Amino acid sequence: MQKELTEIQKSILNFLIDQIKGKGIPPTLADVAKHFGYKNRATVQQHFKAIEKKGYIKKSPKLSRGIELTLEEKFFVPRPVLGEVAAGNPLTIYPDAINTVELPTIARMPKDSFLLRVKGDSLKDAYIFSGDIVIVNPNLEPKNGQIVVAILDDAAVVKRFYKKRNGIELVSENPEYKPILIDKKYPSFKVVGIVVGVYRSMGKKAG
Amino acid sequence: MQKELTEIQKSILNFLIDQIKGKGIPPTLADVAKHFGYKNRATVQQHFKAIEKKGYIKKSPKLSRGIELTLEEKFFVPRPVLGEVAAGNPLTIYPDAINTVELPTIARMPKDSFLLRVKGDSLKDAYIFSGDIVIVNPNLEPKNGQIVVAILDDAAVVKRFYKKRNGIELVSENPEYKPILIDKKYPSFKVVGIVVGVYRSMGKKAG
């Protein structure tokens, strides 16, 4: 029953979601104006009024940053998924092609962390299944035994990380897949981040 | 390495966490002053300075509501877990005894929803395992096939919900457990909420 937003209104709403969900704090009128290159706050003011009228946000009068997303009443908020990552064989990460998933609102998304959808079954013994969303934090140093997302020749894998004398070993939790030993043969190897959690949304079907 | 906070500083920090995590927006100095009955914002100002000096928050100068929790650098925030719920045999929910779990910050917690830690393996075919945290939304009507948390004689179970002619059937995803048919024999039966998601935090050990 909600009216359609115009393209500009959509982009402003997206910015609001990004800021509120990503940065954790709603922007001021000036922030939004600056981001879109508006010379005036009143322009944003009007857009907010229109977006609120259409029911997508709720403003608390006089309160600085007093913008609430009414989307939240649906208890789900769309979050970008940066790509798919192979738990079995490597799979390319979509550069920054974006595809959203409905994540329940639990707490705030850690800065810079991102989501990847898992494909494949190499982590099934760690209870991570194809279709699960992994929350990846790129700001942590990998420790032995942690599950990491790593790049191997422009493809990404999710495996458990072990530092050994002769290099780094990436092991699957599924015995069908052999461990990969990282040495000179993998010049492009890079740990993208650490899997800090797994989330699975409950659909109509089996989880 | 962080210095201890005084009791008052602790209560102010808790208020900050509540507001930021719960309401989704950091409070202003005036908000905090009002909450604690201070006649003056400068009092709060000083407390913030002290708390920041001890490393618990980070302030962005001149920015309204520019308070960040440095706790977040640990990327985990404690959330209350209301109790444990049996996926196998029923288990009592701790009344409102609270026990916290470190949840990564994903987004904001949906209003009124709560977390339960799953015990037992009756849902293993739905990929929910003992130790997982289920996010329960008490404000949704159960639909056929959804996983619900229900009360049976003061104990709670997590099962899949089906409405049948002769009553309501609660089925486990694990064939070892027989479906429970809800009829007059269960006067205290009540659907507490619907499982909207599963979260698993990645510890040192296998997920």
Add this chain to the structure above:
DNA sequence: TAAATTAACATACAAATGTATGGTATTTAT
């Protein structure tokens, strides 16, 4: 004991912020 920290207050000020009002031009509905 002296010095530092804590805890509260008051006042003052510049900047940030939301809001109101009015203007212009374009696009979209009726």
Add this chain to the structure above:
DNA sequence: ATAAATACCATACATTTGTATGTTAATTTA
């Protein structure tokens, strides 16, 4: 074709907000 909605701008104003500075008193630390 006329009205309404959209999109942007400018100016003005009252509050809100963060900050600086100073005062007093109790408590803790060196």
